[in-house]
Amino acid sequence: MSTPNSQSNGTGRVITMGQAIREALAEEMRRDPNVFVLGEDVAEAGTAFKVLKGLVEEFGTDRVIDSPISEPGITGLGVGAAMTGMRPVIDIMFGDFITLTMDQMVNQAAKIHYMSGGKLKVPMVLRTTMGASRRSAAQHSQSLHAWFSHVPGLKVVIPSTPYDAKGLLKTAIRDDNPVAFFEDKMMYQLKGEVPEEEYTIPFGVADIKREGSDITIVATSSMVQVALAAAEKLAGIGISAEVVDPRTTFPLDKETLIESAKKTSRAIVVDEGYERYGVTAELASVIADGAFYYLDAPVKRMGAMDVPIPFSPALEDLTIQTADTVFEMAKTVCGRI
């Protein structure tokens, strides 16, 4: 399937990230009768974020299924259904609630193919959210994708644009493995070009969201827009930044990250998860290792502040990286202080 360039695919059709996700689901559900959606308030309510609004009208309550508030139970049901012929898409409202799914995802879903010597498989998708700044406080704002990324047997997708979200979600649904798909809840209204014609995006292929020559900014999900804004500001002071979006934390396109850093000789990694022992650690150490002989400065990590996310707007906004903090860091890394 073709994968038109994500920056400007020339179709002119602009939709939101939420719409892109709904489209991906609808298309896959039309294509394959074994795909179904299961989660809390996914049917008539169309999820708490209204992202799936309209889906139940087309597919009915047999395929868009409201569940009790049983994250472990519905994830487990998904695993079993996937093992026996279905392609479940499990909706976990807030990414913070994946805490409740860890056993089913990690000890069951991730390992069944291997433990059975390849005889059983678990083609399921767990869709969930991430991202702070919604004034939702410590238990509804986390970006916990690092955990699943740590686990062999799982694949992890963190899209940053409507285009990527649609193409990657379709790939996720067709994948024969358990895939965790993290959507930034603040980005559901983000608009972007998405072609009318069908396409999928392969996993493990990073996308260069902006080309540049002086510094590489590797950014994920919500932080891609932040990095692009920082790059724009950097251009204003004569620093040419390249913005690279891995799109999937596993499989990880190490090569593109490393090549970009080799080219620019400087790199920053930006992610909305907690900084310590998080995604920035992996990305930074992959680059620091792979581009070691090319780097003019240490790779700098910029994650969320290592604190439970505070409710107060006066505090919450301090905990995530912004175009300004990335701009400042890039300046410093480029020796411009």
Add this chain to the structure above:
Amino acid sequence: MSTPNSQSNGTGRVITMGQAIREALAEEMRRDPNVFVLGEDVAEAGTAFKVLKGLVEEFGTDRVIDSPISEPGITGLGVGAAMTGMRPVIDIMFGDFITLTMDQMVNQAAKIHYMSGGKLKVPMVLRTTMGASRRSAAQHSQSLHAWFSHVPGLKVVIPSTPYDAKGLLKTAIRDDNPVAFFEDKMMYQLKGEVPEEEYTIPFGVADIKREGSDITIVATSSMVQVALAAAEKLAGIGISAEVVDPRTTFPLDKETLIESAKKTSRAIVVDEGYERYGVTAELASVIADGAFYYLDAPVKRMGAMDVPIPFSPALEDLTIQTADTVFEMAKTVCGRI
């Protein structure tokens, strides 16, 4: 409290890691009547690993309490008891089962102090195990300490010797925060010197287990013995390796790690968790950043192979690092091929 040198404290008293852990618990339970132990088969059975054998005889079933097989429930009980005046030590038999405790540990225990603006606190310890090579297969062999290390509000201890285990466990029990304590189940029989007199070991202080000048090997828990064996072999070919044990992944003694790497100009990090997005990523990126201008070679990561842990001995042994693999890597990093 004094912290005598761990390598040879001169007392001559040698006990196993299991005994050291039991001693720490017994001493703290004598000191503070609010300390209690709760877990599956901890009382008469003394845990599945027999580590607590004898504790119930001294403290009774009111303080060494057998629980149903309810990891989320007993962890939650621990959180609530800790908030209201007790100091629970929750025993989670296999580290693989922390999957079931993630919500209580991460969304509750880790955040309550912060979310309450400092008014409530959760002085509890979750003791659990880690480590493969016991032929226990994919759901009883994982080392999942990276997850808790990622979470602000938690502290994480991964001792590598009887001496460290005892001193750190006593500190953990006295700490006013939720602490996760990972014991390598293959090391319960490991012997080491432990003084008769009381001592504690502060968190966040790395221990140099062997001094050296050519290369730094940062190793955790089970991998410390592996690193020490590799260092011995390296000495045989004229490479002087320094073995540094962080002892706690959070708080992390970045300074000691970085200073050692600056001194030797080369570093390897070895840990038994899955390699990707794991503890080695954090340690490597901390060193690559902090010692950037001193390093002669990229920092190399050596974690467990990124596969579900296989049952077959013929395969399982291939998944974790050994003195040989560390020796070979160190040779390569030192340019001796």
Add this chain to the structure above:
Amino acid sequence: MAKTAKRTKPTQKARANSKSINGVDVEDWLTMYQQMVRIRHFEERVNGLYTAAKMPGLAHLYIGEEAIAVGVCSALNSDDYITSTHRGHGHCIAKGAEVDIMFAELLGKAAGYCQGKGGSMHIADQKNGNLGANAIVGGSAGIAIGAAFSAKRLGTGQVAVCFFGEGALGQGLMYETMNLAQLWKLPVIFVCENNQYNEYTHFSETAAGQIVERGRAFGIHAEELDGQDIRVVYEAALRLVERARKGEGPAFLMCHTYRYHGHHVGDIDRAYYRKKEEEKDWVENRDPIVIFGDWIIKQKLSDRSVLDSISSEVKAEVERGAQFALDAPYPDASEVDTNVYA
């Protein structure tokens, strides 16, 4: 800090020099009435703040369910524990919190109960035994049995109440904790506020069988009652608290109730999941404040004018509290990384 109204805990025995009904003093009935009205006014003001875009985030209003929080908490001592939910303002007030400090928390101000770090879904008031609201559905059940465990172990005689919505019965943790509580005869009462809906889904679509049986399955004493009538709730709570205090173990109390507003303040168009007539029926025929007020008057414990003046006094208190919070400063930026560790 505004503290306009005396809020004595109703005692369980009649005092000689005071008219009493069912062994409860008149003042105590009126205090309960006042608390219900306080919750009502508080929540209406919260809604107003949201509508006027003065409150960050969302809030889940307790309006319609006041008889449960007040009925149960009136049976508790100040040092008894409660754990609360995302719909927690009512529990917080009923357990003795001040509305001004609550408003400050809801607005993310430094003067709030949690210095603005917790907000609506994490408000806690440890001085009055409120161990906190919780944004994980069912997430506080462990804390509740843990508090009960401490009480039993330390021999303090305290009791813990775990408030939860019927939606929490979807969470396995509820069953694990009920089993533990009954095994060890912990002094804890599981209070199920069955307001008929889990967010936008009727509970009959999410709960199989009879809810009270979920408690009985563990041998726990369980009762089902009308949560709109505070006299019924209070009477049951008194009995069950007494029982728990005496060491007779946990109880499960399932209260039928209804939330008048949306799942949260932003949930305005509700027709797709529940009928206007249904809402109207509860509001007009089963309002807990009306039911209680009418009874007070009928029993000649007081008259309408007294009730009206309670309401207007509380309303003024709430207004002063909101204003206090609106004027209060945000926490200093330096607070962002304090209190991560104790």
Add this chain to the structure above:
Amino acid sequence: MAKTAKRTKPTQKARANSKSINGVDVEDWLTMYQQMVRIRHFEERVNGLYTAAKMPGLAHLYIGEEAIAVGVCSALNSDDYITSTHRGHGHCIAKGAEVDIMFAELLGKAAGYCQGKGGSMHIADQKNGNLGANAIVGGSAGIAIGAAFSAKRLGTGQVAVCFFGEGALGQGLMYETMNLAQLWKLPVIFVCENNQYNEYTHFSETAAGQIVERGRAFGIHAEELDGQDIRVVYEAALRLVERARKGEGPAFLMCHTYRYHGHHVGDIDRAYYRKKEEEKDWVENRDPIVIFGDWIIKQKLSDRSVLDSISSEVKAEVERGAQFALDAPYPDASEVDTNVYA
């Protein structure tokens, strides 16, 4: 691969040309007997391999509980699903697996059901509908209802059985899945093997109330029976499977039983948690194979010599299987990172 004995599934209706009791053919009763004996010999051989240090890791023996696996699985079709536990060899055999391939798996050999990657605690046999043993207590309940969900959605008429020990009732997931199963009338049967102990702790110390009520709390049809008498188990399983197949929903079957050996093969000194006399009583007075054999003879369905020859044939088969596995090669080192992803 050794396949010495014919293992036809007992049919539910009597055939005209064959003696039948309770509507079950003689051959089918004998097949069940053979399966029970096969499990017994298999497990004894496993114990022998462990004692002789020929088996890596540990194993949890099913000896004493054979009537449950065989009674239930005899009521299933080959394409019906089961999910199993850490104590899973019995379920695996009862669902139709070959002992030689099983031994190979237990020894970590390439010829094993999972290429040696799973071992005792993860043995799976998807061809016979066995979705796998599970080393997380209660961990397979989600898989079981998921398989039942598929069956219902795809209209295949299959049924899923979730085997679990009474210890799994400590896990919240069990309740979440029972609720889901009953809500959606999934064709799943929860079979509780109550062998009295969670590892080294008696179930009365870990389970409050009456266990069958745990199912009834969700409106699930629940029964309690003697798990040592295969006729009782089989009869109930036939009924409940039939019921589930017809779309009448899930069931909960609690079977009283006992494990003769330790929690695992290494659990030798058991006096601190259970009395020798208790073990002796079950072994001598309630052995499922003895009970069944005696009945077969009493009913004149067969005689002792036939039963004895079944036993010796199976024993030889088991011995050949063990030898096959001992001689089989380990997987190649290159297998270590295959099958991580499909």
